[in-house]
Amino acid sequence: MSDLVDLTGRCLCGSVELSAKGAKPNVGACHCGMCRRWTGGPFMAIDCGTEVSIGGQDLIAAYASSPWAERGFCKKCGTHLFYRIKQSQQYIVPVGIFGDDPAFSFGNQVFIDEKPPYYEFFNKTENMTGAEVFAKFAPKPD
Ligand SMILES: [Zn+2]
Numbered sequence: 001m002s003d004l005v006d007l008t009g010r011c012l013c014g015s016v017e018l019s020a021k022g023a024k025p026n027v028g029a030c031h032c033g034m035c036r037r038w039t040g041g042p043f044m045a046i047d048c049g050t051e052v053s054i055g056g057q058d059l060i061a062a063y064a065s066s067p068w069a070e071r072g073f074c075k076k077c078g079t080h081l082f083y084r085i086k087q088s089q090q091y092i093v094p095v096g097i098f099g100d101d102p103a104f105s106f107g108n109q110v111f112i113d114e115k116p117p118y119y120e121f122f123n124k125t126e127n128m129t130g131a132e133v134f135a136k137f138a139p140k141p142d
């Protein structure tokens with residue numbers, strides 16, 4: 001288990017800053033069709049829990065992609081900022097906005113059954129199918 005880290009990130013244009021306290025530096029990838037449509041590829045992100053503060057709120061738009069979650073982005077530059085579970089206010093934050101932290105390690109992949117055949121990660125990770133994710137987590141993460 002890795003030590004917890006405090007992270008600070010920003011969007012491409014710098015209008016929005018996001019910081020997270022006590023996050024596990026464990027990078028996960030989601031291969032589901034919605035995430036891939038949203039990001040253009042697998043969604044690689046860190047579960048930052050609820051201890052997240054965001055500056056530049058007026059420039060953030062949040063799209064309700066399901067009854068239980070929203071996907072936030074910067075209105076000015078389009079950078080993806082978070083996947084937020086409404087009920088718990090838990091933030092899953094794209095790892096790219098934090099820059100490169102040596103503490104990051106790639107640990108898990110979800111919706112592995114929705115991964116298209118044209119790419120495959122070499123990393124050894126814990127992998128879960130969509131059904132396994134739904135069975136383990138409530139509300140559903142997608
Ligand atoms: Zn921006």
Ligand SMILES: [Zn+2]
Nearest residue numbers: 030032035142
């Ligand atoms: Zn997904």
